[in-house]
Amino acid sequence: GxxxxxxxxxxxxxxxxxxxxxxxxxxxxxxxxxxYKQELGKGPQLIIDIRSNVGxxxxxxxxxxxxxxxxxxxxxxxxxxxxxxxxxxxxxSEEYGNKLVFGAGTILRVKS
Amino acid sequence: SAVISQKPSRDICQRxxxxxxxxxxxxxxxxxxxxxxxxxxxxTLIATANQGSEATYESGFVIDKFPISRPxxxxxxxxxxxxSPEDSSIYLxxxxxxxxxxxxxFGPGTRLTVT
Numbered sequence: 001g002x003x004x005x006x007x008x009x010x011x012x013x014x015x016x017x018x019x020x021x022x023x024x025x026x027x028x029x030x031x032x033x034x035x036y037k038q039e040l041g042k043g044p045q046l047i048i049d050i051r052s053n054v055g056x057x058x059x060x061x062x063x064x065x066x067x068x069x070x071x072x073x074x075x076x077x078x079x080x081x082x083x084x085x086x087x088x089x090x091x092x093s094e095e096y097g098n099k100l101v102f103g104a105g106t107i108l109r110v111k112s
Numbered sequence: 113s114a115v116i117s118q119k120p121s122r123d124i125c126q127r128x129x130x131x132x133x134x135x136x137x138x139x140x141x142x143x144x145x146x147x148x149x150x151x152x153x154x155x156t157l158i159a160t161a162n163q164g165s166e167a168t169y170e171s172g173f174v175i176d177k178f179p180i181s182r183p184x185x186x187x188x189x190x191x192x193x194x195x196s197p198e199d200s201s202i203y204l205x206x207x208x209x210x211x212x213x214x215x216x217x218f219g220p221g222t223r224l225t226v227t
Contacts, residue, residue, distance in 0.1 A: 032214040043204055043218035044155070046113075089154060093214045098143055100216060102155045 002027040002094045006103030013080050015112045023090035023103050024072040032093035033066060033073045034100070039086045048075070080110045114139055114209045116219035124225045125195050132191045133222045135205035140185035142211030146178070149202040149221070158203075161188040195226045 003026040013019045025033075031052035036044035050057045050064045050073065057064050061080075066073040077084055087107050091100040115138040125131050135144065144161040158178055159167040167180035182188045192199055202223050206216040 034215070036218075041223075043116075043220045046215070046217060049215065098208060098211075098214060099145075099157055099160070100214065104154050 002030055002092050002101040004090060004092050004101050004103040006090050006106060008106060009104065010107045010109070012109045012111060015080060015082060015110055017080055019075075019077045019080050019084070019108055019110075021075045021088055021090070021106045021108070022072060023074070023092075024070075025092040025101075026071065027092070027094065028068075028071065030092040030094070032100075033064070034091050035062075035064060035075045036089045036091070036102075037086045038089065038105075044089060077108075080108075082110050082112050084108060085110045113217050114141060114207050116205060116207060116217060118205060118219040118222050120222060121220065122223040122225075124227060127195050127197065127226055129195055130191055130193045131195065131224055132189050133203050133205075133224075135188045135190070135219055137186045137207050139209065141207040141209050142185070143208035143216075144182060144188045145206045145208075145216065146180060146188070146190045147204040147206065147218075149204060151201070155204065158190070161190075161205075192224065195224075197226045200224060200226045 006023045034049035037047045038044045050066050061078050063076045087105045089105050090103040117136045119134045146158040147155045157170050158173045159169040161180050161182040163182045179191045202221045204221045206218045
C-alpha cells in the first residue's frame with residue numbers, strides 16, 4: 001500500500017518569510033495529492049490539492065508542486081502570517097477504495 | 113464542499129463503556145469515512161461507511177470494537193466499544209461529496225478521553 005513521508009516535523013519561520021513542506025510517496029499509481037491545515041481543536045481543512053496531470057497549482061499565497069518522476073510534492077507558503085501557524089498534513093491517494101494516506105504532519109510556527 | 117457536524121464535540125468516558133459519535137452532512141454524499149487521530153499524531157483511517165451495507169474496515173480495526181452505521185446518505189455513526197485509555201483520541205468523519213474523487217472534507221472531530 002501507499003506510504004507517505006513528510007518533512008520537516010516542525011518548522012519555525014519569521015513572519016513574512018516563506019515556508020516549504022515536503023512529502024514523498026511510494027505508490028506510483030497515486031494520482032491525487034491534497035494538503036490539509038489543522039488548527040488546534042478543529043478538524044483538518046483542505047487548503048489546496050493537485051492531481052497527477054498537473055505540475056504546479058497556486059492559490060494566492062499557497063502553492064503546491066508535484067514531481068511524479070521523483071514521487072514527491074511540496075507545499076509552499078509565501079509571505080507567512082501568524083494565522084498560518086498550524087499543523088499541516090499532506091496525503092496521497094491509494095489506487096483502490098478512494099482512500100487517502102496521510103503524512104505525519106508538520107507543525108508550522110510563524111513568529112511575529 | 114460540504115458542511116459536516118459531529119456530536120458530541122468531546123466526552124469523558126469510563127473504561128469499559130461505549131461512546132457513539134454522530135456525523136451529519138448537509139447534503140447527500142456517496143463516500144463517508146471515519147478516522148482516528150491519536151494525541152499528537154496523524155490521521156489513520158478506521159473504515160469506510162457504506163450506505164446500505166457493512167462498513168469496510170482497515171487493517172487493525174474490527175467491527176466488534178468500532179461498529180458503524182450508515183442509514184442514509186447524510187448520516188453515519190461510529191461507536192467505540194469497551195473503552196480503554198488507549199482509545200483516547202480525536203475521532204473524525206470525512207466525506208467525499210463527488211464520490212470516487214478522493215477530495216475529502218472533514219468534520220470538526222470528537223475528542224474522547226477515557227479514564
